[in-house]
Amino acid sequence: MIAGIDLGTTNSLIGVYESGFPTLLADSEGKRLIPSVVFYPENGIPVVGREGLRMQALHPERAAASVKRFIGRRFGEEETEALSGPKGSPVTLPINGKNLTPEQVSAEILKTLKVVAEERLGTSVNRVVITVPAYFNDAQRAATRRAGELAGFVVERILSEPTAAALAYGLDRLQENSKVAVYDLGGGTFDLSILRLDNGVFQVLSTHGDTRLGGDDLDEAIAGLLLREAGITALTLEMKVRLKEAARAAKELLSNEESTAVLLPFMEGSKSLEVPLTRSQVEEICGPIIARTRAHCLRALEDAGLKSEEIDQVILVGGSTRMPLVQRLVAEIFGKQPNLSQHPDEAVALGAVLQGAILEGNLRNIVLLDVTPLSLGIETFGGLMNVIIPRNTTIPTKAGEMFTNAVAGQSGMKIIILQGERELAGDNWTLGSFQIPFPPLPKGAARVGVQFSIDADGILQVLARDTVTGSEKIVEIQSAVEVSDEAVEAMLAGSLEHAIEDMDARIFTEARLKAEEMLPAVKVALEQFGSELPESEVLDIREKSSEVQAALASKETTRLNQAISSLDDATQTLATKLIERGMG
């Protein structure tokens, strides 16, 4: 039996194919949705799920939540700024004095799902299909696969979430020939995939997304709003967790109600947080975040070579698509009402179950033709990316390149593998590098063919073949940084000590860059349009510019940030005038 798992940012689910139907399995409390939270008690085994969530509220420093956002990532990337560690090495989470990898934490969630399924079925469950965001890169997919293996599973397939959802949607519509878009906005990630459904064949035409955009970001934004409204500044970690929970609850409630009130007793000493909240307030603060999904929709349409009116159905999945704001945006982008037939939390898991049934031969005449979301290439001389497998190529796929020796007797050559869409090699994600061995031959006489293959999981394998001798070998790709465990430990210990200093320095640098960009802009704008403003306003702007300069010189971060923000406010009218002029 092959089970299907949706390993989500906030919640996870498991299911199996039983007597001709995909079924999701409930835990002992009768719940199918298992929170993706792992709590590490001082002694004893980790606690996962709702119990983990309850414990997190009491001891947040011992809990790992939303760990999917870190899986397959390295320190120094945008997403991991909250964590500090040696730049470029795989992310670890400091919990209870230990550095845990996201794979280890995810494995705990998967183990719990395994137990849920085995208790419910009375038999062991060893083989699984696990879903990942379509826009996950090679490292994120490989890390998810490793998490499955750590949990004791044989991972039969890593499947893209929107593709899984399309499968769940299309199961009852196998005779149809249609074009569908799946808009998947979950707890931490966003994907938009466009598929062609044609007599049981599910062909992905294109996919785009953002692996750092989801309900989590909305909760953060709402929590920030609540704090500002309540005038609370200092917060303990416990309070942060409570506040975010309250923000999430309010967000969910406001999908159905027009207004609510958030009440959190004893937030700051004896001070309670009590804030009335309306749907329109939440929509105003979440609007810009949700709007970021538009670009991905447009790009996916462009890549599929389709216009929005050619899409027959837009299927919504992921918990965040319950928000009326999201549904309105989707309707506006695609020019039609979205299809709400799928359960937002369950469609992906059901699709994973169906893919398991396909692999076992229990579901015939259905097949998924998925694609690789990101272009794969190698770094060329001059630091550019040479694309070898373009994005949206149907997988599994293979492509080859021939290499030769540039000088006589050269023994090898280093190849750097890249994934991404940017022209400059350095702007893309470096998957790693490998060495092509050359036999000692005159210049240009060596011939080594390198074959890049992307398997059905979307994971890369590299094979080198010496065409002179005919010998072949699977090339081991070195991860982007090669540091031993001890070296990582040492670097971590060092960097943690400096983390606080680094953080302050970084915040000041950010503020300084902002100021240095702003001052000349203010100068130019005043020169061009100063005469159209009342003199008092010009004076005000000049005064606030001087304060920014003074704050810059003082090197005080807080003062500089305040000065920048008041200059920003003072130049509002000026900015509006400029835009009017630009559009006119």
Next chain:
Amino acid sequence: MNPFDLLGLSRRPLLSDEEIGSAYRKLAGESHPDQSGGDAAIFREISEAAAILRDPSRRLRQLSGSSVGSQLPPEADQLFPRIATLLQQADNLIKKQAAASNALAKALLAAPIKNLRADLDSTLNQLHKWKTSLDQELAKIDSRWPEHDPNAVSLLADSYTYAGRWESQLRERKLSLDCI
């Protein structure tokens, strides 16, 4: 085997995306390694064949047997300077816009971006007209097929390469501007 035979399509210059896609889905569905009796090697060959045929320039090169870049189409020669400049301007502005962290700096860019958008639109329009004329030429060649002038086929293939690449580059910049 050549891509036309692999997908069971006739060896002609004019093939619709729908014809190719439909033949591809049927055969790819049967040969996908997840299916019993599937074969990964055959699946890849079919996928590659479909990718070649969907691209009119690669399809024409299959028919004419010529390789890329043998001649520069006069339209491409004429359009190139304008497109190169436009791409450079666009990248420059997109970079500035992304870096602008305050309302005032963003506002200063509003006018140049508006002008760039208009330039992009008019050049895309020009490219579109060129592509339409290429499609007409393709239909003309197809109507006389298999009789054909190998040079004309090869020139058409090159023209499609340039037009297609430039169109996607300009559209990409336009999308980036729209999405900031």
